[in-house]
Amino acid sequence: MGRKPCCQKVGLKKGAWTAEEDNKLKNFILTNGHCCWRALPKLAGLLRCGKSCRLRWTNYLRPDLKRGFLSEDEEKIVIDLHAKLGNRWSKIASHLPGRTDNEIKNHWNTHIKKKLRNMGIDPLVHNPLPPTTTTPPPLQEQTQNPVAGQELLSDSVDQNKETETSMQSTITEGKDEDKNMASSSLMEVSNEFCIDETPVILPHEILVPSSPSSSYILEDLQCLT
DNA sequence: AATCAGGTCAACCGCGCGTCC
């Protein structure tokens, strides 16, 4: 059918934002709120499309944003939630106040994935990786079929029931996810979660008390039901 | 000091979903 572009591409700026643009956007939203992203750039006097403004605001300018490394607790929450929710970065981000989906996605792709692999965990399905005597088969369709991996996990599921049931039992969302027991394997190996491999977080870098995990998770999981 | 490779992250793009008419 041919979708209309989200904005008139002609005459609109792209690329990195300048400090001036940041100020305009920030000031406008702080004083007027963002009623309608599509109309906002014009009202704020910006040559950007609404989408770009929304992204800039949510990922960078929002006053409640935290910057810098994710703490170890935050990382654990991310890993745990990823095991349950998959690549739903916005959902995951909603459990980490001050963090954005983009930030978490980036952090996952650049840090956590690598860390999990080093720990012998497949970051896609949170299964233990097969012994790497040869190069792993190309993707093994794991991405496409997480359930296949889940079935392999039935043993470890039982081992972790006590830990898991409180959270897992509340998940009833969606076809695949409610069956997603991949997190069980995560739990199984997460006892070995190697602190040594995580960046050292200095006390002044920790901006939030480190115990939001379970309550947030439970809240959201209840929302999912 | 220069070059290269790999890593990081802000921003863009396209699609799907929900809402409205």
Added chain:
DNA sequence: TGGACGCGCGGTTGACCTGAT
């Protein structure tokens, strides 16, 4: 009921940074 529209999401890109050679 179905098309148009706006928003949000996830994947991808590309510029910049940093460390190795």
